[in-house]
Amino acid sequence: MDGSWPLMRDHVIRWSECDLYGHVNHAAYLTIFEDMRIAHWEALTGLPISPTRPGPVVAQIEAKYHRAAGFGEKVVLGSRVVSFRRTSFIHDYAMWRDGVACCTGRAICVVTRNDTGEKVPLWPDLRAAMLAEGAVAEG
Amino acid sequence: MDGSWPLMRDHVIRWSECDLYGHVNHAAYLTIFEDMRIAHWEALTGLPISPTRPGPVVAQIEAKYHRAAGFGEKVVLGSRVVSFRRTSFIHDYAMWRDGVACCTGRAICVVTRNDTGEKVPLWPDLRAAMLAEGAVAEG
Amino acid sequence: MDGSWPLMRDHVIRWSECDLYGHVNHAAYLTIFEDMRIAHWEALTGLPISPTRPGPVVAQIEAKYHRAAGFGEKVVLGSRVVSFRRTSFIHDYAMWRDGVACCTGRAICVVTRNDTGEKVPLWPDLRAAMLAEGAVAEG
Amino acid sequence: MDGSWPLMRDHVIRWSECDLYGHVNHAAYLTIFEDMRIAHWEALTGLPISPTRPGPVVAQIEAKYHRAAGFGEKVVLGSRVVSFRRTSFIHDYAMWRDGVACCTGRAICVVTRNDTGEKVPLWPDLRAAMLAEGAVAEG
Numbered sequence A, B, C, D: 001m002d003g004s005w006p007l008m009r010d011h012v013i014r015w016s017e018c019d020l021y022g023h024v025n026h027a028a029y030l031t032i033f034e035d036m037r038i039a040h041w042e043a044l045t046g047l048p049i050s051p052t053r054p055g056p057v058v059a060q061i062e063a064k065y066h067r068a069a070g071f072g073e074k075v076v077l078g079s080r081v082v083s084f085r086r087t088s089f090i091h092d093y094a095m096w097r098d099g100v101a102c103c104t105g106r107a108i109c110v111v112t113r114n115d116t117g118e119k120v121p122l123w124p125d126l127r128a129a130m131l132a133e134g135a136v137a138e139g
Helices: A026-045 A124-132 B026-045 B124-132 C026-045 C124-132 D026-045 D124-132
Strands: A007-012 A055-065 A074-084 A088-097 A100-112 B007-012 B055-065 B074-084 B088-097 B100-112 C007-012 C055-065 C074-084 C088-097 C100-112 D007-012 D055-065 D074-084 D088-097 D100-112
Touching: A007 A026, A026 A055, A026 A074, A026 A088, A026 A100, A026 A124, A026 B026, A055 A088, A074 A124, B007 B026, B026 B055, B026 B074, B026 B088, B026 B100, B026 B124, B055 B088, B074 B124, C007 C026, C026 C055, C026 C074, C026 C088, C026 C100, C026 C124, C026 D026, C055 C088, C074 C124, D007 D026, D026 D055, D026 D074, D026 D088, D026 D100, D026 D124, D055 D088, D074 D124
Parallel strands: none
Antiparallel strands: A007 A074, A055 A100, A055 B055, A074 A088, A088 A100, B007 B074, B055 B100, B074 B088, B088 B100, C007 C074, C055 C100, C055 D055, C074 C088, C088 C100, D007 D074, D055 D100, D074 D088, D088 D100
């Protein structure tokens, strides 16, 4: 739980997130992080995500599974924008139990128009909001 | 579709794999690749995956989304073991449409006893099966 | 496996379909049946399902869980149109293992324009295709 | 929102719950209701759901889709035990938006030992807790 995580949220592991092994399935973490990405984006832009507005599309994602989490466990989720460039940003995610990371993730998100697939430059207010949260401008 | 992919399979994009954007959701690829990991593991070991036998646990995964795939599209899936060490292996995945990659993935899998969480060394027959498919022994 | 099932398909239970209890999750059956509904609709109409064409929307669904199915098991899926009215039809689903039903389902599907939500009367060719498969016209 | 719903919970429709049509997928409601079933069961029994304790297994479920719900919408979820017999109970679910039902569901749940599949009679405290919430004893 090192560093600053502008968005944090409590979560209780759902039945549907667990698989035969009795733990959160590796793919379920990505859906959990997706909720954080959307909530964070809406907080940064002040607008709901919508297919009719430019939004973040995941171009690349990486997840590291540090320790298993089980059904019903109380965990904390966090996300932060690490850095951004002209049309993309790096978004970090984490899930902790008792302050210890179960899973950490990093996505490269490209801001995209859903109808045309065109990349959209981060607008000044969005860049300012990211900077205010501690993100680094790299382009 | 470069190189050799010992396991390949046809797939048609399912309704349940697509999201509001009309494309395969980024997390759905991981579940599609999970099917390949399991099928490939079963082919390599000659035994079904079971919670009562050592099996591959994903310690880390990475996915790159090259182009969107849409509902009903016919795609090809592939997986290959790139390399292995004493208790782990690197597993690559890909989905192609018309020979062009939509998504590629790479997992570090640790062979684990599900009951104790203990790492299990890859046994000689398994190493031999991986070598026979072109994987590189790195430990 | 009583009666006639115009659409039948083999299926192997996926890891992602099973939950902590080690069996197919009750909701996963609905997604499996969804694949049958879509494939069956496409066979009956001769056209792919698309958000831009009228398609079947589930207005009501019922599932009965007769016996559990487990990971890796080989099962058979079936669907049939039981009857139809002016804008709707009753669609039955089943999953069998060794000829014995694990789960049966019944949906009332309304043919709907996705953009307006308007109900669309079943067209003559569609009614004829359903009749040819043994469905009963009730309106 | 007629009648009494002992368990109610706010919910915001998640991206992962919506499909290509832009609405909550019909199967996703069952997973949402599953969360209610588990939470309600835990409240009634005072114990977490666990594969090592008798728990509710869905023997039959029915869902009616009254109106579509879309991504990001704020809804309310409710569940109530309608009635119970020796080893089973009827569990009702609903999702409302602005006080109007989007989806209602009804499950017949059988209390079952997961290891043996044996049915377990509802114990006196559990029956009392259900009665206290307004459920009707039918056996």
